Amino acid sequence: MNYNEIISQLPYKKPFLFVDALTHMDANGAEGVYTFCKEASFYAGHFKDFTVTPGVILTECCAQIGVVSLGVFLMMQEQTDVKDLQIGLSSTEMQFYKPVFPDEKVRVVSEKLYFRFHKLKCRVKMYNASNEVVCTGVIAGMIKSHKNG
Amino acid sequence: MDKEVRYQKLREIIKIYLPEDVSIDQVTQDSHFIDELNINSANLVDIVLDVEDAFDIILENEDMDKLLTVKDALQIIDAKIKNK
Numbered sequence: 001m002n003y004n005e006i007i008s009q010l011p012y013k014k015p016f017l018f019v020d021a022l023t024h025m026d027a028n029g030a031e032g033v034y035t036f037c038k039e040a041s042f043y044a045g046h047f048k049d050f051t052v053t054p055g056v057i058l059t060e061c062c063a064q065i066g067v068v069s070l071g072v073f074l075m076m077q078e079q080t081d082v083k084d085l086q087i088g089l090s091s092t093e094m095q096f097y098k099p100v101f102p103d104e105k106v107r108v109v110s111e112k113l114y115f116r117f118h119k120l121k122c123r124v125k126m127y128n129a130s131n132e133v134v135c136t137g138v139i140a141g142m143i144k145s146h147k148n149g
Numbered sequence: 150m151d152k153e154v155r156y157q158k159l160r161e162i163i164k165i166y167l168p169e170d171v172s173i174d175q176v177t178q179d180s181h182f183i184d185e186l187n188i189n190s191a192n193l194v195d196i197v198l199d200v201e202d203a204f205d206i207i208l209e210n211e212d213m214d215k216l217l218t219v220k221d222a223l224q225i226i227d228a229k230i231k232n233k
Binding site for chain 1: 191
């Protein structure tokens with residue numbers, strides 16, 4: 001499968017798409033990368049005197065690569081229509097270890113805990129370019145297409 | 150396991166997922182999970198997964214579609230146990 005097709009089905013676009021490329025997908029998890037663009041508007045205010053990527057944005061990046069992209073992949077594997085996706089974040093539990101600065105490239109790896117009744121729950125890990133763990137956590141969301149109601 | 154025991158076991162599971170503003174005393178067999186107990190659809194999935202473990206049964210997507218109230222859940226559990 002062409003992973004770009006998965007990215008094109010994601011319901012995000014710039015400036016809120018935090019997936020540059022998906023590098024591996026299988027039934028049990030996903031892996032992908034993203035480089036935080038230093039022009040991103042949130043850097044102007046986070047923080048006033050010290051520029052660092054907000055934790056919520058790191059969480060969002062983990063969710064887009066590790067959970068939503070995986071969900072789209074799994075639905076495509078099941079031949080489910082992935083047009084008009086309905087997506088909602090249901091829970092996040094994150095721990096942060098290293099700051100991520102503007103222009104840093106990160107890699108997200110996820111492991112599926114379960115995908116049942118449209119709920120996808122994954123363990124996620126983000127690494128920086130030096131392969132140090134940036135953050136880890138568990139993220140869950142609801143994902144379904146309009147057609148399977 | 151009789152009906153009352155199953156109901157109590159289900160209530161113990163529901164209790165874990167109730168939002169802070171809903172108490173277990175408000176839960177009756179007629180309670181609607183989403184509209185009355187304010188349980189979101191993601192937590193309803195967790196309730197179902199816990200129910201599967203607690204009663205050693207497996208629910209299908211069709212069961213999930215029919216599961217709106219506490220009574221619906223009990224009926225599904227009863228039917229699944231009977232057909233084991």
